[in-house]
Amino acid sequence: MVSFSQLWLPIVLSAVFVFVASSLIHMVFKWHASDYRALSNEDEVRAAIRKASPEPGQYVLPHCPGMKDMEKPEVQQKYQDGPVGFLVLAPNGVPAIGKCLGQWFLYALAVAFMAAYLASRTLPPHTHYLQVFRVVGTVSFLTYAGGSVSLGIWMGKPWSSVLKDLLDGLIYGLLSAGAFGWLWPR
Template identity: 75%
Template sequence: MVPLTQLWLPIILSAVIVFVASSLIHMVLKWHNSDYRALSNEEEIRAAIRKGSPTPGQYVLPHCVDMKERNTPEVRKKYEEGPVAFLVVSPNGEPNMGKGLALWFLYAAAVAFMAAYVAGHTLGAGAHYLKVFRIVGTVSFLTYVGGSVQMGIWMGKPWGSVLKDVLDGLIYGLLSAGVFGWLWPKI
């Protein structure tokens, strides 16, 4: 067993490296830009949503409270007519990129912390690079991709976008695994 106090450097460094890799993926390679499409009648949709004054939150169309209501002819007709949509409404104003980036870094650090926790309880000091790589890479990969796969299953996120997220998670997992393997405490 390796105490977490001996793993602070790989935790922080892997979070930094994942943060930088993510920035390169989103700002230089921009392979996620095509994941978001515009509605042909965006202004009408914006006006309709604004007219309803929804508070920030998560919404679903058509809305029904339970399966009993979902099986009524009225709700079934709404599903057939469409659209069927999941909508997230954020507060008005420009998105706060600073807050988003800070939260993303904290998430990357939390992923690294959990990978360190699992590896630290699974492996001892002096463990071979590839053993550390496998444990940390697996935990990190699964953590980075799990949410996107769930969005594909339950929220209809396009599978092409999910696959890009899985590739991102694979990159982040491999980078984290490499950092931990390199900086794993020696005997």
């Protein structure tokens, strides 16, 4: 069994690699820029939401408190009339990008930590690079990419955006796998 003290470097390096790759994806290549559209009447929509003064949180339109309510003709008509959607509202103010980047890095560390945990319990020292790569890459890919598929299924996230998220997850998984395979205890 491999000790966690032997894996601190691949854990940190994996998180750094993912953080850098993510920064390049979002700030240089910007392949997610087309995932977000503007409403033609954004100011009117913002005014209506502001007038309602909802708390930050997750909302659904139309709201249906339970499955029995779905049978009511007036609820079915709301769905037919539209819009049907999901809305996430953050607190007012300029987004704290530094805080978000810090949380993203901590998440990358957590993913690397969990991949290290699984690999350290299933792979002995001196394991071949490719076997370490497979285990860590699979765990990392599933962790980074899996949630997006659920959003496509249940929240209507466009499948083109989901596919880009899967590609991101694959890149992050490969980078994590490479770091662990390279630095696996010999």
